[in-house]
Amino acid sequence: MRICVFGAGAVGSHFAVRLARAGHDVSCVMRGAHLDAVKAGGLTLRVRDGEFKAKVRASSDPAALGPQDAVICTLKATGLPSLADSLQPLLGDDTAVVFAQNGIPWWYDIGLSPKHPPVPDLAFLDPGGRLRAAIPKERIVGGVVFSSNEVTAPGMVANLSPERNRLLIGECDDRASARVAKLRAALNEASIESPDVAQIRETIWSKLLTNMSMSVLCLLTGLTARAVRDDPDLADIVPRLLDEANNVAQSCFPEVKRVTRTGPAPDHKPSILQDYELGRAMKIDVLVRAPAAFARAAGLSTPTLDMLGALATRQAREKGLYQG
Numbered sequence: 503m504r505i506c507v508f509g510a511g512a513v514g515s516h517f518a519v520r521l522a523r524a525g526h527d528v529s530c531v532m533r534g535a536h537l538d539a540v541k542a543g544g545l546t547l548r549v550r551d552g553e554f555k556a557k558v559r560a561s562s563d564p565a566a567l568g569p570q571d572a573v574i575c576t577l578k579a580t581g582l583p584s585l586a587d588s589l590q591p592l593l594g595d596d597t598a599v600v601f602a603q604n605g606i607p608w609w610y611d612i613g614l615s616p617k618h619p620p621v622p623d624l625a626f627l628d629p630g631g632r633l634r635a636a637i638p639k640e641r642i643v644g645g646v647v648f649s650s651n652e653v654t655a656p657g658m659v660a661n662l663s664p665e666r667n668r669l670l671i672g673e674c675d676d677r678a679s680a681r682v683a684k685l686r687a688a689l690n691e692a693s694i695e696s697p698d699v700a701q702i703r704e705t706i707w708s709k710l711l712t713n714m715s716m717s718v719l720c721l722l723t724g725l726t727a728r729a730v731r732d733d734p735d736l737a738d739i740v741p742r743l744l745d746e747a748n749n750v751a752q753s754c755f756p757e758v759k760r761v762t763r764t765g766p767a768p769d770h771k772p773s774i775l776q777d778y779e780l781g782r783a784m785k786i787d788v789l790v791r792a793p794a795a796f797a798r799a800a801g802l803s804t805p806t807l808d809m810l811g812a813l814a815t816r817q818a819r820e821k822g823l824y825q826g
Contacts, residue, residue, distance in 0.1 A: 503688050506531065506570040506592050508585060509577030510560075512651035513602070515659040517574065517669065517694060519547040522556035524692035529559040529567040531588075537562055539657030548660040569594035572685050574645070574669075576602050578773075579627070580783035586636040598681050599637055600671055602645035604713050604773065605788025606796075608633050609642050610703065613675030618703075619754055622795035626826065627787055642674040643682060644702035646709050649694075650770055662770050668695040672702030704758060707751040711761045714750075714793045715743035715807065717772035718814050728769040739806070746804040750793055753800035774814075777823070784818045787826055791815075 503526050507514040510530035522528040522545075532540065537560055544557040561567055570592050575585055582603075589599070601607055608627040612634075628634055647669055650662040661667065669689055673679050689696035699705050712727070719730050719739070730736055740763045751758045777784050790811040797804045818824035 503527070503571045503684065504569070505529075505688070506564070506567055506573045508564070508573050508575045508589070508592070509581060511536070511576065512653045512659050513647055513649055514574070514576035515545055515653065516547055516649060516651045516661055516667070517576070517692075518558050519545050519554055519556040519659070520692040520694055521688065522558050523554060524688070526688060526692070528556070529561070529570070531562065531564055531567070532560055533562045535656040536653060539655075543657055546658045548654070548658065549664050564588050565591040567592060570597055572598045572600060572643075572681070574600045574602055576647075578777070578783070579603050579605060579608070579785050579788045582608065583629075583632055586632040589636060593641070596681060597641065598643045598685065599641045600643040600645045600669075600685070602647045602669060603788065604647070605710060605785055606792035607644065607706065607788070609637075609644070609674055610706075610792075612639050612642060613673070614703075615676065620799055622792075622799040624792060624795065627792060639674060643685075644672050644674055644706065646670045646702070646705045648709065650768060652776075663768065667693070668697075670696060670699050670702070670705050672699045672705070674702070676701050701755070704755040707755055707758050710789070710793065711744070711747045711751055711758070713772070713774075713789050715747040715810075716740070716767070717774050718790065718807075718810050719743065720772050721775045721778055721814050722810060722817065724775065726769050726771050727767040731763060731767040742806045743810070746797075746802075746807045747793075749802055750797045750800065750804065750807075753802060754796065778818065778821065781821070781823065784823045786815050786818050786824045791826065 505526050506529045507518045508531045510532045518528050518530050540560040547554045573592050611621045649667040652660050654660045686696040748760045
């Protein structure tokens with residue numbers, strides 16, 4: 503397949519290496535020193551003590567890469583406007599655009615089953631409707647990433663979760679499609695687990711449970727997820743957070759499995775804390791503001807989540823990393 507990874511940072515570069523080594527024609531839209539290094543020497547993926555190298559086509563200009571069978575967008579939600587402005591040269595007749603982001607996606611209400619409870623106004627996730635104007639429903643494929651990675655140097659990415667690397671995908675209206683089946687097969691062949699998903703939004707909520715609770719608590723404390731879970735001073739806070747998050751998720755999908763404090767927690771900093779420490783624009787809208795809107799729409803009381811969300815928003819604003 504011809505696959506373009508748009509916004510190839512840590513996660514995207516990891517996937518690009520694996521897909522290229524599996525024999526696919528992989529290109530990357532990237533920028534800065536990372537782009538320069540990839541052009542000069544390719545991409546290197548470090549997993550435990552091993553290194554895997556791959557040559558990929560790379561450019562900051564999508565027009566240089568041509569039409570693709572699939573575009574996997576690994577931009578953070580805050581960077582999506584750049585996709586709306588420059589995606590067109592990558593699109594063929596049936597190119598799927600996979601949105602592999604954390605949190606509530608901008609397209610959540612597009613192709614939604616009529617059985618889903620009423621959805622709050624999410625226009626703030628796509629200011630001015632730029633993404634809706636540029637990307638029709640027929641292109642949209644939802645994606646949920648379970649993989650922890652870090653760019654350790656230009657052209658080099660380290661995988662921090664070698665036991666768990668997944669990209670779960672599904673059409674935005676949950677229909678079965680040949681293109682999603684083909685892309686799932688390509689991902690599985692590249693050792694990126696991609697099992698069948700019946701309802702992509704249910705998977706989004708399952709991932710969001712920890713992002714909207716534990717990850718925000720990591721941001722406020724500066725601790726890894728494991729340190730937060732094991733901190734005796736937070737022993738009463740974590741269950742309250744998770745209980746409220748579970749209630750919000752299950753108001754949309756009762757099938758979502760409840761997350762408890764006793765579950766495994768990785769010993770690394772979640773991306774929202776990494777963004778804060780590196781001075782990057784923060785995903786407050788998709789991880790905090792949008793889930794809070796769903797809670798209000800369902801008539802749920804979420805005092806602990808609301809308090810932490812307000813503190814996280816204030817912290818991000820004070821550093822100039824959130825303008826909402």
